[in-house]
Amino acid sequence: MKKIQDVTVQGSRQMDEYLTKLMEIRSDVVAVTSYDQNGNLLSCWSNGQRLKDYYLDNLSYMEDIREDDGQEPAFSISLPHVESLFVDYYPWVVTVSQLMENAEGQTVQVAIDIRFNKISEYVDGIGIGQHGYCYIVNEHSDIVYHPQQQLIYSGLKTEENESSKEGTYMKSDVLYTVQSLSNCDWKIVGVSHVDEIITNKTEWMSSLMIGLLVIVLVITLLLGQILSGIFSRPIQQLAEAMREFEDNTGNFSFQPIVGISEIKSLTDSFDHMVGRIQELMEQVRQEEISLRKTELKALQAQINPHFLYNTLDAIAWLCEEGRNKDAVEMVNALARLFRISISKGHELIPIEKEMQHAQSYLQIQKFRYKNQFTYHFDVDEECLGYYCNKITLQPIIENAIYHGLDRMVDEGYIEIGIHQKENEIIFTVSDNGVGMTKEQCDEILHKEKGERSGVSMKNVGIGIKNVSDRIQIYFGSEYGISIESELDEGTCVTIRMPKVTENGYEERKTKKGENCSGSIDGGNYVVGVFI
Numbered sequence: 150m151k152k153i154q155d156v157t158v159q160g161s162r163q164m165d166e167y168l169t170k171l172m173e174i175r176s177d178v179v180a181v182t183s184y185d186q187n188g189n190l191l192s193c194w195s196n197g198q199r200l201k202d203y204y205l206d207n208l209s210y211m212e213d214i215r216e217d218d219g220q221e222p223a224f225s226i227s228l229p230h231v232e233s234l235f236v237d238y239y240p241w242v243v244t245v246s247q248l249m250e251n252a253e254g255q256t257v258q259v260a261i262d263i264r265f266n267k268i269s270e271y272v273d274g275i276g277i278g279q280h281g282y283c284y285i286v287n288e289h290s291d292i293v294y295h296p297q298q299q300l301i302y303s304g305l306k307t308e309e310n311e312s313s314k315e316g317t318y319m320k321s322d323v324l325y326t327v328q329s330l331s332n333c334d335w336k337i338v339g340v341s342h343v344d345e346i347i348t349n350k351t352e353w354m355s356s357l358m359i360g361l362l363v364i365v366l367v368i369t370l371l372l373g374q375i376l377s378g379i380f381s382r383p384i385q386q387l388a389e390a391m392r393e394f395e396d397n398t399g400n401f402s403f404q405p406i407v408g409i410s411e412i413k414s415l416t417d418s419f420d421h422m423v424g425r426i427q428e429l430m431e432q433v434r435q436e437e438i439s440l441r442k443t444e445l446k447a448l449q450a451q452i453n454p455h456f457l458y459n460t461l462d463a464i465a466w467l468c469e470e471g472r473n474k475d476a477v478e479m480v481n482a483l484a485r486l487f488r489i490s491i492s493k494g495h496e497l498i499p500i501e502k503e504m505q506h507a508q509s510y511l512q513i514q515k516f517r518y519k520n521q522f523t524y525h526f527d528v529d530e531e532c533l534g535y536y537c538n539k540i541t542l543q544p545i546i547e548n549a550i551y552h553g554l555d556r557m558v559d560e561g562y563i564e565i566g567i568h569q570k571e572n573e574i575i576f577t578v579s580d581n582g583v584g585m586t587k588e589q590c591d592e593i594l595h596k597e598k599g600e601r602s603g604v605s606m607k608n609v610g611i612g613i614k615n616v617s618d619r620i621q622i623y624f625g626s627e628y629g630i631s632i633e634s635e636l637d638e639g640t641c642v643t644i645r646m647p648k649v650t651e652n653g654y655e656e657r658k659t660k661k662g663e664n665c666s667g668s669i670d671g672g673n674y675v676v677g678v679f680i
Contacts, residue, residue, distance in 0.1 A: 176264075177264045177267040178264075180198070180209075180234065180261075181194040181262075182209060182260045184210050185257060188207075204233050208227065209246075211246045213225075214247075214248060226243060226246075229241060243263050243268065268285070277339055279345060282297075283337055283338065284296065284340070285335055286336050286338060287334055287335055315329055323343070324340075324341045325338060325339070325340060326338070326341075380412075390403060398430065401427075403419065403423050405417075405420065460513055464480060464483075467516055472516075479516045482512045482513045483513060485505075486510055489503075489509070497539070497649065498536065499533065499534065499537075500537050501534070502539075503540075504528060504542070507542040510543045510547070511563075518554070522554050522560060522561030522562060523562055524565065526565050533567075535574055536651065540616075541576065541620070544613060545630075545644070549578055549642075550563070552582070553639070564578075564579045574645075575643065576643070578642045580639050583637060585640060589634075590633070616630060624646060629645065630644050
């Protein structure tokens with residue numbers, strides 16, 4: 150091997166420094182060499198590798214390269230081969246060679262050996278689907294690199310020799326794309342499978358459609374929530390307000406609902422309807438109050454003439470008998486009785502006065518039925534301060550005398566009881582008279598005005614029914630009168646009323662939700678409407 154001269158051309162030292170730096174930077178460059186026209190090695194730059202003393206064949210030198218005379222190119226790339234210039238170093242390289250002139254005007258061949266694995270890594274990195282690949286051929290369609298090169302060399306795989314055609318073509322179900330490289334005679338051939346490309350496109354389109362569907366679904370849900378807030382929620386609030394109005398019409402207070410113009414129109418209409426219905430209810434309530442007041446006066450008017458007729462009849466009988474002194478006392482008792490019954494126009498009076506009223510009435514009747522009956526009061530003193538409807542006991546006592554004791558041969562007995570039980574006042578009027586059947590008792594309490602139950606009972610129950618009606622008008626249907634009677638044994642009439650104090654009736658009405666108003670003290674009591 151010829152010895153390389155230290156300085157062969159002007160500026161070789163600068164070139165030596167440049168190529169040394171190049172070798173350090175570019176790890177893919179194995180060596181840079183130059184040859185004369187006879188193939189003798191003039192110079193060599195490598196990254197610290199030691200040249201052999203001799204070599205059998207140098208594949209990096211290309212003998213067929215010629216100067217550019219219009220026939221052959223002055224630039225060429227070799228097939229992959231093993232570098233054979235260095236001691237114990239045999240990399241797989243491709244040589245790029247070009248003819249150049251040195252400073253003396255001589256033609257030399259400059260060759261750069263590039264690691265082939267760098268090229269193979271680049272080609273292998275190109276992905277064309279899952280099974281697609283690329284390979285390199287030269288101008289003669291010889292394979293320079295193939296990712297399955299060992300299979301091709303062993304004959305287990307072949308490639309279609311169509312690489313001379315540049316462009317894209319399809320054979321069977323394989324798509325070939327051929328592209329020439331600039332400044333060299335190599336070509337890149339891309340191989341892809343049509344079904345794989347279509348599958349990928351289909352999968353991509355499917356993924357795109359699914360993604361769009363998810364986006365549309367999310368947008369639909371969001372729009373649903375927004376529309377629900379605009380339309381559904383105000384309507385639900387309006388429906389809930391209607392249910393509340395139905396459950397509590399009298400005390401309902403409507404709060405306007407915010408929404409679109411249609412919802413606002415509905416809420417305005419509902420608000421107007423609520424106000425109108427409450428006005429009508431109040432109007433009906435006032436009319437019912439007036440009606441009940443009239444009914445009470447009518448009931449009272451029925452009792453007073455009936456009692457007055459019986460009493461005057463008794464006074465007339467005393468005068469006929471010449472018992473003038475008894476008649477005077479009876480008239481005085483009647484005056485006291487009417488003074489209590491008037492009660493300055495009050496409908497409710499203390500139980501103590503009601504008891505005195507009953508005592509005056511019994512005193513009057515004693516004059517007529519001398520020694521025919523006796524009576525007794527059994528009174529709980531704590532009950533006397535509570536209030537009750539006036540003329541409650543007198544009609545019951547009257548019926549006990551006229552229809553229970555008047556037809557008796559033996560001496561009659563009447564007991565009046567006034568007691569308390571929890572929150573109630575219990576009045577009882579018991580006699581040992583002729584008694585009644587259960588049917589007659591029920592008929593007295595439930596017959597309508599103007600009805601007659603027969604000759605024997607035609608005058609029975611007028612006062613009892615009126616007392617019961619007045620109690621229920623004031624205090625509700627759970628209070629009133631009940632009758633227990635046995636023929637030839639006697640009758641017991643029980644009257645149930647709530648405990649009512651002078652200032653407590655208003656509180657009781659408020660707790661029960663009854664629509665009553667008035668004052669016991671002032672005599673301006675207004676009867677409630679019980680629905």
